[in-house]
Amino acid sequence: MTTEDGDLTVAVDGVLDPTVEPIETAITTLWQCLRGLAIGDFQRRAMHRLLGAGDTRPIEKLLDGEGRIDWPLRLASGGTVTVRVWRGDGLTTQQRVAARYVPVQLSAARHGEGLWAVRDRATDELVRDGEGQARRFALEHSARAWVSGQVALAGYRGYRQGGTG
Structure with missing residues (x-):
């Protein structure tokens, strides 16, 4: 805990x-x-x-x-x-979740375009969906929105950190 x-x-x-x-x-x-x-x-x-x-x-x-x-x-x-x-670390659950996930660009095509994913720093792996596939996002903003959603969920009691969801 x-x-x-x-x-x-x-x-x-x-x-x-x-x-x-x-x-x-x-x-x-x-x-x-x-x-x-x-x-x-x-x-x-x-x-x-x-x-x-x-x-x-x-x-x-x-x-x-x-x-x-x-x-x-x-x-x-x-x-x-x-x-x-x-x-012990002085961080709130939400701060811990925000620090855990980081958007990463998977492939950089021309002009900085390409798919995005979210890396879980705790496992150093990409976050996966319920079917085990890496979550992919067309825009960096979308990947950041997913992280923001996880941070918002962390404010609820009983939140369990995990890469699926």
């Missing part, structure tokens, strides 16, 4: 510098940091339910979709701090 299938980056502005660790360790680090802050009882109980109960599922559920969550905590002194949690 995360980079290195478990790494998260956690930070608390002005209190905890961004720290990348496996999910269980990252949540423990964040909880230890927040326990030391002068915050109200309601916020402390909410943070304990989210971070201190030893269950990673609540944070993982919040990270579904964008891959990043930020929330403010009000300090007893009247100020606020922002708590930040994101997937």
Whole structure:
């Protein structure tokens, strides 16, 4: 679900510098940091339910979709701090998908004309349709539109990256 299938980056502005660790360790680090802050009882109980109960599922559920969550905590002194949690690479699912696919020209005929396809950087292969054939596009714009469609789909929960679709 995360980079290195478990790494998260956690930070608390002005209190905890961004720290990348496996999910269980990252949540423990964040909880230890927040326990030391002068915050109200309601916020402390909410943070304990989210971070201190030893269950990673609540944070993982919040990270579904964008891959990043930020929330403010009000300090007893009247100020606020922002708590930040994101997937190990710091990219949203949509950014990850956008970086994964790149339009490539298959054959350059005269005057830059030719067929286009989309290369999947994760596999270094051309994206294929449901029948196993490489997707081909007459225009670069069409190939970019396909990538944009995949990026848009990535915003939905339960999106699974893949070359077919």
